[in-house]
Every structure is written in structure tokens, then in C-alpha cells.
Amino acid sequence: MTMRKEIFTPEKKQQIYRLLLYGGAVIVSVWILAPIALIALAALSTPRDLYDIHKVLPTSFTLDHMYKLLFVLGAWQALINSILVALLTIGLSFLLGLPAGYALSRFIFPGRDTLKLLVLTTRMFPVMILAIPLTVLYIQLGLSDTLVGVALAHTSMVLPFVILITSSIFASVPVEYEEAAMIFGLSHAKAFLKVTLPLALPGLAASAIFTFIMSWNEVFVAAILTFTNRTLPAHILTTALASPDYFKFAAGLIMTIPAMIFVFIARKYLVTMWGITLR
Amino acid sequence: MVNVTLDHVTKIFGKVRAVDNVSLKIKHGEFMVLLGPSGCGKTTTLRLIAGLEKPTSGRILFNEEDVTYLPPRARNISMVFQSYAVWPHMTVYENIAFPLKIKKYNEEEIRRRVKWAAELLKIEELLNRYPHQLSGGQRQRVAVARAIVVEPRVLLMDEPLSNLDAVLRVRMRSELKKLQRQIKVTTIYVTHDQVEAMTMGDRIAVMNEGKIMQVGVPREVYYRPANTFVAGFIGSPQMNFIEVTVKTEGEKIVLDAGSFNVPPPKGYDRVLDKYLGKTLILGIRPEHIYVGDYVPSNVKVVTLNGKVDFIETLGSDTILHIGVDDTIIIVKVPGEVHVRVGDNVKIHLNEDAIRLFDKHTGKAIT
Numbered sequence: 001m002t003m004r005k006e007i008f009t010p011e012k013k014q015q016i017y018r019l020l021l022y023g024g025a026v027i028v029s030v031w032i033l034a035p036i037a038l039i040a041l042a043a044l045s046t047p048r049d050l051y052d053i054h055k056v057l058p059t060s061f062t063l064d065h066m067y068k069l070l071f072v073l074g075a076w077q078a079l080i081n082s083i084l085v086a087l088l089t090i091g092l093s094f095l096l097g098l099p100a101g102y103a104l105s106r107f108i109f110p111g112r113d114t115l116k117l118l119v120l121t122t123r124m125f126p127v128m129i130l131a132i133p134l135t136v137l138y139i140q141l142g143l144s145d146t147l148v149g150v151a152l153a154h155t156s157m158v159l160p161f162v163i164l165i166t167s168s169i170f171a172s173v174p175v176e177y178e179e180a181a182m183i184f185g186l187s188h189a190k191a192f193l194k195v196t197l198p199l200a201l202p203g204l205a206a207s208a209i210f211t212f213i214m215s216w217n218e219v220f221v222a223a224i225l226t227f228t229n230r231t232l233p234a235h236i237l238t239t240a241l242a243s244p245d246y247f248k249f250a251a252g253l254i255m256t257i258p259a260m261i262f263v264f265i266a267r268k269y270l271v272t273m274w275g276i277t278l279r
Numbered sequence: 280m281v282n283v284t285l286d287h288v289t290k291i292f293g294k295v296r297a298v299d300n301v302s303l304k305i306k307h308g309e310f311m312v313l314l315g316p317s318g319c320g321k322t323t324t325l326r327l328i329a330g331l332e333k334p335t336s337g338r339i340l341f342n343e344e345d346v347t348y349l350p351p352r353a354r355n356i357s358m359v360f361q362s363y364a365v366w367p368h369m370t371v372y373e374n375i376a377f378p379l380k381i382k383k384y385n386e387e388e389i390r391r392r393v394k395w396a397a398e399l400l401k402i403e404e405l406l407n408r409y410p411h412q413l414s415g416g417q418r419q420r421v422a423v424a425r426a427i428v429v430e431p432r433v434l435l436m437d438e439p440l441s442n443l444d445a446v447l448r449v450r451m452r453s454e455l456k457k458l459q460r461q462i463k464v465t466t467i468y469v470t471h472d473q474v475e476a477m478t479m480g481d482r483i484a485v486m487n488e489g490k491i492m493q494v495g496v497p498r499e500v501y502y503r504p505a506n507t508f509v510a511g512f513i514g515s516p517q518m519n520f521i522e523v524t525v526k527t528e529g530e531k532i533v534l535d536a537g538s539f540n541v542p543p544p545k546g547y548d549r550v551l552d553k554y555l556g557k558t559l560i561l562g563i564r565p566e567h568i569y570v571g572d573y574v575p576s577n578v579k580v581v582t583l584n585g586k587v588d589f590i591e592t593l594g595s596d597t598i599l600h601i602g603v604d605d606t607i608i609i610v611k612v613p614g615e616v617h618v619r620v621g622d623n624v625k626i627h628l629n630e631d632a633i634r635l636f637d638k639h640t641g642k643a644i645t
Contacts, residue, residue: 174362174364176360176361176362176364177364177366177367179331179351179358179360179364180358180360180364180366181366181377182331182350182351182352183329183330183331183351183352183356183357183358184352184357184377184378184381184425184429185352185378185381185382186352186381187350187352188350195366195368198368199366199367199368
């Protein structure tokens, strides 16, 4: 018994714990980063190196595919479109979702819980079913083939989640903070803007990331609602997939980088602010 | 000069009458304590005064001005919250300066006032810190500094000490009271702690089930409770309540407690005629009963024989549970007593301290 105790001294336990933690972190990182690295290598290597069966890793590189994809095949415009649509989606879904989330978290009114559930019913129908009616409606409204149209569709898809996420974020900001601001001279709306909103920022960053990724990845609606103003995934679906492999890899890389940059920026707000973590 | 008047104020939440027809006048510069058990409506009353809730009926006046439906920001009040509500995304300085900034004081005046409040609460060296770097007690001081910095018309405090540890609570009790005397602001203080109420309040309003049970200076609510609720709520251990029947024994009126009789206490002999044959409640505080042979010479007592049933030693005091036949009477004596469980002892009820209550209404008989 005493022998056993000596093997697992607190320091030993600490070391083992650390080993497992860092080991796990490395495995997860490799798991996620390896495919991205391989895509990047394939996208940047010359076709000769890529198809050389004697080479595991390519040795000669070129920006040719990236350049062609972006500026000859029109991916650059699609990339801009995608970013615009994603930002517009965040804007619209926050404009509608934040007040709704706030109301659900702060006010008690008849049917509140039912409403919370009903919000999700908009996701009950697969988009496939809605595809034709939606296209017809969009053509009638003149929204077809516009970025605003795609952003509206994305907003409707992501709104339930924005509402539910933000309502739980607002619920986590103690109501006393807001009441104190009102006591000390602010209106309810200003108390929300000056106190609740800054405190909810980490959570809002999380739902912004969620919204961005959803819009960035969405291809079906984007593909059926646009013809010339395509977003990146819709554009790549029609162009790069009919091209040689290195174009596909280049497309993959172009898809990945902006999303990574966005998440990297938003991440700053996600972890801790003012040294506190909101739950 | 601000007097706060609650004029027949009622607040109903759904089916619950949280505040039920409360009328109360709080004088300028007064430290008024709203005391009661949880759910008695004291916090709702405070929130009504703050403007965070609107009453279902009734009016709230600051002097002659009707503020019933004014939003909180238009009332020129301050509040210290139970959770302090010190904003975590602002430094201590920014927290304290916030009310001043909103009221558009100039930069220099803001600095001067924040310095004044910080000095008063001894938190000058914390001004550049964020709330999460402070202890609970320090955060509380920040909340108080923020509340007094604007020189509010009314200062509201909602159980401000209940989240502090015992030692700090006792210290802040006297500090807050001194501070209030110094700045002479009309203060309404909510607590469920009777010791806080007794030590801090100029007057105490005892509340239960949305109603005010009694308003008075601490001595008054302690010595002359208006009803059994106040009598039972204030004082620790609780006041002894013994059911007695008013009877005549020859010429005299006596209170028959079943196994023993108590002569009517001083001042009561005349009013008791009306209660002949009726059941009353006799109340006597544990600290107003003497045990053993020593009784101060100038005190008139009723002596009973009992048996020690249980002893609680608190160090400074000893609580004895004494069985007089089948009634248990709690007695609090200072220091230690040399009795053991099972001993036969004499207890002496201080006659002046005996209070009688109507059994049905619970109201004190005077």
C-alpha cells in the first residue's frame, strides 16, 4: 500500500496530467491541421510534383493555380461576395435576433416558452422542399441573383440559433447590472447598450462565428438563388469541380483561409474579457 | 430635505399581493430599516421606491412630488444591491464616476467627488483595479461609494451586508451607520437580520406577508411589540409564548396557564376585565427570566418551579430549556450557570417584561 502511494505523489500526478493534456492537444491539433496543411501543399505545388508518385511531399511550388482560380475563373469576386453575404447575414440576424433574444431572457410574458420552441420550427422543413417556391418568390420580389437575397435566406436559417444563443447569453448577465445603470441615470435602452451589450460580447462573438461559418459553408441555397453573383462555395461547385485536382486543392485553400482569419479575430472576444469569463 | 411617503401602496404579481396597502412616512435624513422574513415584500417595497417596479395602486411621494410613475433615472436616487452590481467591465474609478458622467458633471468635479467618496470608504488605492481583482468586502465599498458620490435624494440599500463574512458584516454595520450620519441622506435599508435592524435603524418597519406589522424605534419594537409576529421575529432566542386563560380567583384576576397561575402584570389589571374567560397569549423574552436564587431587588417577578430539560452553552450566554409541567420555557442567562439537565430550578419572570396578546388577532393588549 505504501509503495503505491509513493508512485503517485502529487507532483507525479501533476506531471501525468500535463503529459495527457499536452499529448491530447497535439493529437487534436494534428488531426485538424494535417488535412489543411496537405491541401495547402497540393494547392501550391506544381502539377508535375503533385502527380509524381516518387514524391510524398512536393518540392517545387507555384502560385499559378491560386492566381488562375482567383482572377481568371472569377473566384476573387465570389470570395468578396461570400464575405459580403456572411457579414450581411451577421448584421441582419443580430438586428433581428438580439432584441428577440433579449426579450426572451428578460421579460416574462404569456407564451414565452412556447415561443422559444416555435422559433425552432422554421428549421423543421428541409431547404430542398422550399427550393422551388423560394426561387419563384425571389424572382417575383426581384431578389433573385442578389447578395441581399442570399443573405436574407441565410439569416432565416441562422436566426433561430442566434435568438436562442443570445437569449441565454443575456440571461447570464445579471439583471442587477442593468438595473444599477438605470438607477444611476440611464434609460433602459441605454443601460442595455452601455452595460449589458459589452458584457455579452464574448457570447455575441461566439454566435457571430457560428453565423459566419454557417453562411460561409452554405452552398445549396446560394446555388439555387444566384446565377451570376455566386458566393464562393456555389462558384467553386460549378467551376473548380470540373477542373484538374490542383485547382480543387487551390479552391479548398481559398475556402479555408478567410474563415480562419475571421475566427482568429473573433476568438479574441470569445475567451475572456476584462479578466472575467461569462457563463 | 427629502421625506419619502408611501401612500396606500399595493403591488400585485399575478395572484400574489407582494406589497399590500403599505403606508409609511420616512423623514429627511432618517435611517429607516425594512425588516422581515424572506418573501415579506420588503425588497419589492424598496424596488417600488426605486422605480424598478410600478405599483398596482397607491402613490409614492418625495416631499410633495409624486414620483410613482417616474422612471428610476428621473428620481435622483442611489441604490446598493445585494449582489453589489459593480460593473465588471469598468475599473473602480469608472464605476464610481459613472453616475457623475451621466449627470454631465465636468471632468474636474468628477475627479474631486470620486476622490472624496473613495477616501470616505478607504478605497483610494483600488481605483485603477477591475472588480474581479477585489474581495467581496472591497466590492461592497465600491458599490457604496458609487451610491453616495452623486449625493442622492434617497439612498436605498437591499441587504448590502448579507454576502459578507460575519466579521466584516459587523464592521461594515457600524461604518455604514456612521457614514449615513455623516452625509445625512434619507436612507431606506432592507434586511432580514434583526441585529442589523436594531443596531442601524433610527426606526424599523417590520413587514410580513406584504403588510407593515409595526413601525417604531428599535427599543419600541423590542420592548413593546405590537403583535405576536413582531414579538416572535425580533429577539433571539424567540420570545416564549404561553397560552393563558383569564380567570377570577376570589377577588383577583389571574392568568391560568394550566398547571400554574400568573398574576396579571402591572398595568394590565384594569384592561383584563374585558377578557374574562378568554384565552390570551402571554409573551416573555428569554432574557427577561432569572434562574436560581438571585433576583435584582427592584424587580417584581413571578416565580415558577421547573426542571432543566436541555442546556445550550454559547460561551457568552447560556440558553436553558426549562420544563414547567408540560410547557417548555426558554431562558437566556449571561455567562455560565451551574445547573445540570434534570435539576429542579426556580425561574423568575420579570413582571414588567410580560406582554399579553389576543390569541385570535395576535395583537398586543394594552
